[in-house]
Amino acid sequence: MRQINSIINGKVTQENILFYNEYGFLVAPNLLNKKSIDELNDDAVKIVTGKSGEIEGVLPVEVNDTIEDTLKRYAAIHFPHKVSDVMKKHASCDEIAEVLSKIVSPNVKCLQTMLFMKAPGKKGQSWHQDEYFIPTRDKSLIGAWIALEDADEENGCLWVIPKSHKEGYIRKRIPNENPNFADVDRADIKPYTEKDMIKVEVTEGSVIFFHGYLLHMSLANRSNSRFRRALVGHYSSAETMLPWDQDGRLDFTHDNRDIFMVAGKDPYAHKGTVDLSKPFVRPDVMDFNTEASRKRLQREG
Template sequence: MSAVVAETSTKAPATLHDSISDALIEQIKQDGFGVLRGALSPEEVAEVNAEAVRLCRGDLGAVGIGREGDSAPVVGEDISDEDVLRRYLCIHMPHKVSQILADQLAQPRIVEVLTKVIGPNVKAMQSMLFMKSEGKPGQAWHQDEFFIPTRDRSLTATWIALDDATIENGCLWVLPGSHRRGVIYPDRDQDDPRFDCSIEAYDFPYRDEDAVPVEVPAGSAVIFNGYLLHRSLQNSGKHGFRRALANHYMSAESLLPWRKEERGHVAKWDYRDVVLVAGEDPYAYKGLEDVARPHVRPDGEGGCDR
């Protein structure tokens, strides 16, 4: 098990970029991550947080437990909004039932960054809405590419803070430059109480002491490569929620061998429940699928969709 990272850090804080500059793009390419402050306005942050309440209350339709599980329990009107949110750690694919969250997949400032990092043609395949209330666990070291395999190393996440993200409430920690080799590191089960029950990446040439906390104000977007090693720790409970909206993107030129039930020849695996957010889709002739459903992460299950 990796050594404990204290909830303090001597590392320099992550650089916050106020514009979509060459410096931001270069940092994403070299360090594997960069932060765009003000990617969402305060009004947009408030709109997404209000939508999260409606989603958790079931106002937008039933949300399953697990990708094919039963519907989440009905929430009574006498329960406060905060207590409704505290029921959940993460809801996957909320853009499937929320137009507000679907619109955030193609948020113009973020798409502008993506086209500079990925290329002119960009598609999205996943959204995840994290509530992370007081005492909720983080997620152990992992790489998003482990969960969403791509062919061309173009997988890119945008992690949008819906509250000020701090060390105390469980912000992201990253290992700068850990994406460069393009290697998926070994994984193992872990039972560390600081983390949910997802796998832990290990045997990589970095120390916990090399990690940098990414403390950012609400509305900031942390944009990072799919091979970047990252994790988060528990919300200490001192300052309320650490909500975030995480979306995943890749080059539209690349096939996506993900969650395919009837896979056929390996060269043809291509998940088609995607949203084009920029440019053209070279595989538009295949049509689109509508297979993913919004769902609550079951107790004891962590990580992105496997």
């Protein structure tokens, strides 16, 4: 499967819906305009320079650092919408909401956001399923990957294994030995092989939508001077209850209510919402949701 069925001009067709259900991903070329992308990139600079608020792991700007020097320090920042109205606005913009309401549910909530910088030389994320980290368990979890600049094989675009979401289970995690990946472990993708993988190269402003059970990864940024910035939101149907402790960062709950609505109505509005998640810098060596990291977070309190 080498042809990518695209959303044209932001209008979701029945063919698009069938494609997403069959292959587990969908591309919307140029879904966000240049004004929106420029606004997001400008706001990313404010975030990493500490002008948007306190973020765990963001360091003071050095006197002689250029903006690029500062951006290069960070692979990604989790929950940027907690300090940025710009990030939250675009993660829930009409263009995104329109697609999600057609392929997920008329009622959609956002569970988290992530801002990726991925400077030259930064590693990628190993093969994984988002459902492993965000346990909706009703198969409504979906990511929306907004390209803040062109993403291709050289600077570390996404790769997917089409149809892998249809198996519907969380794959075993095994040690990672690939130097392209920042993770200590990865999903065991057997029996899939290289011939089953496709790269999803996109232009600035395009959005990739992908299923929570879909196997996907990205390789290291091998370019000399190009970043691969992206804003990613994770969403689910508003009907699902979310037993998510954020890999051990929060106390366990049957329904994490640190969410915001993107489309439709919230059937659990009577519960209210809470402000639990704190923005933080993703570590260069990733061990999210491992036994070791959970024990460390428990010790740190």
